[in-house]
Amino acid sequence: MTSTPPSTPSDYDPSRFPAFAVTVDIVILTMSSGALHVLLVRRGEAPFWGRWAVPGGFKRPSETLDEAARRELTEETGVDAASVLRQFGAYGDPGRDPRMNVVTIAYVAVLRDVGAIVAGSDAADASLIPVSAIRDGAVDLAFDHLRIVGDAIERVRLELDTTGIAAAFVGPTFTLAELRAVYEAVWGVQLDAANFRRSIVGRDEWVIPTGNRARPGTAGGRPAELYRAGRAWARGGPIHRTSNDRK
Amino acid sequence: MTSTPPSTPSDYDPSRFPAFAVTVDIVILTMSSGALHVLLVRRGEAPFWGRWAVPGGFKRPSETLDEAARRELTEETGVDAASVLRQFGAYGDPGRDPRMNVVTIAYVAVLRDVGAIVAGSDAADASLIPVSAIRDGAVDLAFDHLRIVGDAIERVRLELDTTGIAAAFVGPTFTLAELRAVYEAVWGVQLDAANFRRSIVGRDEWVIPTGNRARPGTAGGRPAELYRAGRAWARGGPIHRTSNDRK
DNA sequence: TAAGGTATACGTCAGAATGACCAGTACCCC
DNA sequence: GGGGTACTGGTCATTCTGACGTATACCTTA
Numbered sequence: 001m002t003s004t005p006p007s008t009p010s011d012y013d014p015s016r017f018p019a020f021a022v023t024v025d026i027v028i029l030t031m032s033s034g035a036l037h038v039l040l041v042r043r044g045e046a047p048f049w050g051r052w053a054v055p056g057g058f059k060r061p062s063e064t065l066d067e068a069a070r071r072e073l074t075e076e077t078g079v080d081a082a083s084v085l086r087q088f089g090a091y092g093d094p095g096r097d098p099r100m101n102v103v104t105i106a107y108v109a110v111l112r113d114v115g116a117i118v119a120g121s122d123a124a125d126a127s128l129i130p131v132s133a134i135r136d137g138a139v140d141l142a143f144d145h146l147r148i149v150g151d152a153i154e155r156v157r158l159e160l161d162t163t164g165i166a167a168a169f170v171g172p173t174f175t176l177a178e179l180r181a182v183y184e185a186v187w188g189v190q191l192d193a194a195n196f197r198r199s200i201v202g203r204d205e206w207v208i209p210t211g212n213r214a215r216p217g218t219a220g221g222r223p224a225e226l227y228r229a230g231r232a233w234a235r236g237g238p239i240h241r242t243s244n245d246r247k
Numbered sequence: 248m249t250s251t252p253p254s255t256p257s258d259y260d261p262s263r264f265p266a267f268a269v270t271v272d273i274v275i276l277t278m279s280s281g282a283l284h285v286l287l288v289r290r291g292e293a294p295f296w297g298r299w300a301v302p303g304g305f306k307r308p309s310e311t312l313d314e315a316a317r318r319e320l321t322e323e324t325g326v327d328a329a330s331v332l333r334q335f336g337a338y339g340d341p342g343r344d345p346r347m348n349v350v351t352i353a354y355v356a357v358l359r360d361v362g363a364i365v366a367g368s369d370a371a372d373a374s375l376i377p378v379s380a381i382r383d384g385a386v387d388l389a390f391d392h393l394r395i396v397g398d399a400i401e402r403v404r405l406e407l408d409t410t411g412i413a414a415a416f417v418g419p420t421f422t423l424a425e426l427r428a429v430y431e432a433v434w435g436v437q438l439d440a441a442n443f444r445r446s447i448v449g450r451d452e453w454v455i456p457t458g459n460r461a462r463p464g465t466a467g468g469r470p471a472e473l474y475r476a477g478r479a480w481a482r483g484g485p486i487h488r489t490s491n492d493r494k
Numbered sequence: 495t496a497a498g499g500t501a502t503a504c505g506t507c508a509g510a511a512t513g514a515c516c517a518g519t520a521c522c523c524c
Numbered sequence: 525g526g527g528g529t530a531c532t533g534g535t536c537a538t539t540c541t542g543a544c545g546t547a548t549a550c551c552t553t554a
Contacts, residue, residue, distance in 0.1 A: 017305045019266035022339065022350050058264045061348045065339040090337045090352045092269065092312040101308045103269050103350065105337045162405060177502080193502070195542065201503095213549095220551030221501030242541080424531075440531070442513065448532095460521095467522030468530030489512080 020092070023104040024068040025056030025145070026085075027152035028077065030111045031169045031178075035130050036185045038149055039077070039111075040139075042125035047098050048142030052129065054149065056104065069107040076126070077111070083168030084110040088155040089148070096144045108152040110168040153186075160186050161241050164233030175214045175224035176200065176207075183239055191239070199239055205232035267339070270351040271315040272303030272392070273332075274399035275324065277358045278416045278425075282377050283432045285396055286324070286358075287386075289372035294345050295389030299376065301396065303351065316354040323373070324358070330415030331357040335402040336395070343391045355399040357415040400433075407433050408488055411480030422461045422471035423447065423454075430486055438486070446486055452479035 028039035040052040055076040059068040069085055085107055092103035131153055133139050134146070141149065159165045160183060169182040180196045183189070200206045207227035214224045232238070275286035287299040302323040306315040316332055332354055339350035378400055380386050381393070388396065406412040407430060416429040427443045430436070447453045454474035461471045479485070 017268050018308050020269045020306070020308075020350075021264050022267045022269070059267070059339060059350070061265050061267075062341055064341065065337060065350070087337060090312060090334060092306060092352070094309050094311065103267075103306070103312070103352070105339070105350070158409060162409065175502090192542070192544085194504075194544085197503075199541090216501070216550055218551075219500055220549090221499085222503075222549040222551095224502055422531085439513070439515090441515085441533075444532075446512090463521055463530075465522075466529055467520095468528085469520040469522095469532075471531055 018101060021100055021102045022059045023056050023102055024059055024065060024072055024107060025054045025104045025148060026069055026073050026076070026107045026109050027054055027149055028073070028082075028109045028111060029131075029152070029156060029169075030128065031182060031185060032128055032130075034181050034185065035132065036153070037128040037130050038134065038152075039126055040129050040141075041076070042127070043142055044125070051140045051142040052127075052145075053142040054106075054145045055126070059105070065105050069105075069109075073107075073109055079111070082109040082111055084108070084165055086155075086159075089151050091144055091148060093144060104148075106148050106152065108155060110156075110165060112169060112171050157186055161237055161239075164229075164235070164237055166237060166239070167229045167233045170229075173210055173212070173226045173228055175226060177224055187241065189241075196239065203232070203238065205230040206238050265348060268347055268349045269306040270303050270349055271306055271312060271319055271354060272301045272351045272395060273316055273320055273323070273354045273356050274301055274396055275320070275329075275356045275358060276378075276399070276403060276416075277375065278429060278432060279375055279377075281428050281432065282379065283400075284375040284377050285381065285399075286373055287376050287388075288323070289374070290389055291372070298387045298389040299374075299392075300389040301353075301392045302373070306352070312352050316352075316356075320354075320356055326358070329356040329358055331355070331412055333402075333406075336398050338391055338395060340391060351395075353395050353399065355402060357403075357412060359416060359418050404433055408484055408486075411476075411482070411484055413484060413486070414476040414480045417476075420457055420459070420473045420475055422473060424471055434488060436488075443486065450479070450485065452477040453485050 030037055030039070039055065041055050043049055043051050043053050055072065057068070057072045057075070059065060063071065065087065066085070069087070070082075073079070073082055073085065086109075087105060087107050089106045090103060091106060092101075094101075096102065096104075129139055131149070134141070134149055156165060166179060166182045166186075170178050176197055177193070179200070180191055180193060183196075184191055206229075208230050210226045210228055212226045214226055216223050277284055277286070286302065288302050290296055290298050290300050302319065304315070304319045304322070306312060310318065312334065313332070316334070317329075320326070320329055320332065333356075334352060334354050336353045337350060338353060341348075343349065343351075376386055378396075381388070381396055403412060413426060413429045413433075417425050423444055424440070426447070427438055427440060430443075431438055453476075455477050457473045457475055459473045461473055463470050
């Protein structure tokens, strides 16, 4: 087998090559009460009966991978407007599905206000699970979904630095504290509120003041100003991890 | 079709779902005479006869995607030791292969000293093509390989900043000028040699002096010191793009 | 109604990092 | 031996970052 000539996609012979099922799995992330959560569905059949799994489904030949991901997201959560829906990996280990050869293309979606969405979902057994519970091994995931969720989170940790994905976690208007909570939850760090503010408000095009204020929480405190996201998020992020807290 | 219940990979019925061929394509990048090059093979049959294509081949059910990528890389280039072999995307647009449903998982490989390797390759029609020629539209690529190559380059541009991939482009010992050429070629910028040196030599664990010197080129100049790569490359890169030259 | 608590808003300061630039060194070619 | 070239090493001004202190505006409780 090692002496076969270089095979490009050119020398097909449809009868010669193994068939795979291709699925699209979607790791749906959102902020809920200050912590990062992932939406999982509980499996109702074998294999992995009763285990949690990432929602997903089969790709159809007539649609692109991105279209399949968006379709599955809509079917699972009832929304067609995720702030972010990005492909981040493909998984095709032999035996990852005990029944057949399956290669899955994994997407990460970022939602805001997902609480109401889950309630209206078709999937009765969908739940928001804190990612901390998954990291602690407190949740049994089906298939290789533990690895998929882990890779998704790692991807978001990176993109928080290099893209404007942070803005996708907050609503159309938000306070700087809400935005800061995204960075703190995803990176697992604590950021100085004053310095965080300076990095964002001090520069151009990151946030646009709305003139309104948020109502303080039950603990009190000065009410925070509400902002809208500016244009700059399309070209990167305002906050960068220093090499110190990379590890 | 929109009212189907949420379908997880669980509710399989192997007869119900469309079969795909799964291939692995490898964008092989290397530095050659100061410019970034990609290794392409010329197709000898329809469709896209005579066009350039990214080397690749079919995934086997008994191997992982990473194993398939490494096997194809070996078959195409004769080396089993790419400095970097990283998955970066999946492509499954309908009709991307006119003959059948194909989803390809794309990898980017970084080689050093690829010149000698290509000579010994099985693929007689393999060539190193400057990426500048591809960007200019001077090369006709088969299938959706133009998009795949473009995405691979964009990925490397990002990873140059966030990972130690730059060290994969140079040999086991290298001069700072060689390393600087990698950044300049991939990012399309010019870096001050003195500041570049300071960013790398001034900090710990990036490069280890060997005590030897490189022979200057025909143009003369002071001979450069030869270094080995240090431990720090495993955890990121020493050079960061400022937001100014992001666009 | 007043006092205490809390979180946001804003400014200051020292240290680190960056970009621009200049001078010295060591080799090549002519 | 002289000029050209590229690496080495340094200075300087600017910007960025982390740390921290203080004022502001709302909440809760007494």
